[in-house]
Amino acid sequence: MLNPTEIHDVNVRYHDLAADHYDSKWGIDFGELGRAQVVAKAGKALGRPPGRYGRSLEIGAGTGYFTLNLLAAGVIERATCTDISPGMLSVLAENARRAGHAVETEPAEAESLPFPDASFELVFGHAVLHHIPDLPRAFSEFERVLAPGGTLLFAGEPSRQGDRLARVPKRLASAVAPLWRRAIGARPAPPSQEDEPDAALERVVDVHAFAPDELEDLARGAHLQQVRVTGEELLANWFGWANRTLEASAEPSDVPWIWRQYAHRGYLLLQELDRRAFEPRLPAAVFYNLMITARKAEK
Numbered sequence: 001m002l003n004p005t006e007i008h009d010v011n012v013r014y015h016d017l018a019a020d021h022y023d024s025k026w027g028i029d030f031g032e033l034g035r036a037q038v039v040a041k042a043g044k045a046l047g048r049p050p051g052r053y054g055r056s057l058e059i060g061a062g063t064g065y066f067t068l069n070l071l072a073a074g075v076i077e078r079a080t081c082t083d084i085s086p087g088m089l090s091v092l093a094e095n096a097r098r099a100g101h102a103v104e105t106e107p108a109e110a111e112s113l114p115f116p117d118a119s120f121e122l123v124f125g126h127a128v129l130h131h132i133p134d135l136p137r138a139f140s141e142f143e144r145v146l147a148p149g150g151t152l153l154f155a156g157e158p159s160r161q162g163d164r165l166a167r168v169p170k171r172l173a174s175a176v177a178p179l180w181r182r183a184i185g186a187r188p189a190p191p192s193q194e195d196e197p198d199a200a201l202e203r204v205v206d207v208h209a210f211a212p213d214e215l216e217d218l219a220r221g222a223h224l225q226q227v228r229v230t231g232e233e234l235l236a237n238w239f240g241w242a243n244r245t246l247e248a249s250a251e252p253s254d255v256p257w258i259w260r261q262y263a264h265r266g267y268l269l270l271q272e273l274d275r276r277a278f279e280p281r282l283p284a285a286v287f288y289n290l291m292i293t294a295r296k297a298e299k
């Protein structure tokens with residue numbers, strides 16, 4: 001078990017190493033698709049279309065997936081992006097320059113934010129809470145830097161139960177991988193691929209998975225109000241993990257283009273099915289990702 005300083009250091013190393021290939025690895029898009037995804041996520045989390053926010057702060061902004069797409073969609077006006085990884089922030093600055101957006105970047109640890117009280121109307125993040133060792137401290141910082149009446153929004157957080165359910169398609173895919181490779185005529189992945197320098201660190205940087213009420217308690221513990229936790233991605237996620245497991249077992253250049261198209265389009269279709277059929281009906285805990293929104297009281 002690592003202590004918080006060690007977790008911090010590993011997070012910086014892992015994300016610095018990941019920065020250059022992060023967008024291509026995760027299919028991060030800064031065009032129409034990315035904008036639609038991010039606005040849809042914010043809308044689902046809030047339970048209504050996102051409004052407009054003047055000053056925004058992103059925690060663990062990575063390469064800018066949320067901030068740059070929210071700027072492009074006109075949801076936020078003046079954006080500050082923080083992250084503990086200087087490598088991520090330099091890729092973000094380059095992505096912002098290419099997209100023509102002005103963004104302030106500031107290396108910062110979520111548990112101690114270098115901003116005065118009440119600085120932002122929106123404090124948000126995507127896929128970052130599960131990396132932060134002291135979450136009560138981080139939530140108290142989020143509350144401190146929010147302006148009265150401001151909104152907190154975090155999405156893309158792993159759900160403990162959703163993660164357990166997603167292991168089933170991963171195991172099934174591992175079991176059928178040799179048959180699948182034979183069917184598509186692919187050679188097994190070279191051993192070095194499963195041993196990428198960042199693969200070992202990945203296991204260390206994910207320090208939490210959540211039950212919905214744990215996220216709610218964090219927001220309430222920081223005196224935030226109107227707390228709302230929802231879940232997203234069920235079938236899309238199972239499909240995505242199964243395909244990634246199959247693909248990781250094969251020599252990348254042997255995986256045919258048509259298969260990659262099928263995997264990508266199938267994922268988008270199932271995302272739509274999840275959104276319409278399952279997300280409004282099933283409990284948040286069964287989904288792979290959790291989202292939380294809350295508000296700071298008006299003065």
Ligand SMILES: C[S@@+](CC[C@H](N)C(=O)[O-])C[C@H]1O[C@@H](n2cnc3c(N)ncnc32)[C@H](O)[C@@H]1O
Pocket residue numbers: 011012015059060061062063064065066082083084085088108109110111125126127128131132133156
């Ligand atoms: C999984 S990545 C997500 C990046 C981006 N939000 C996205 O959705 O593409 C997590 C990010 O959180 C950052 N991070 C990890 N621990 C952090 C901490 N304690 N404080 C601030 N940022 C942190 C990492 O450096 C990394 O850029």
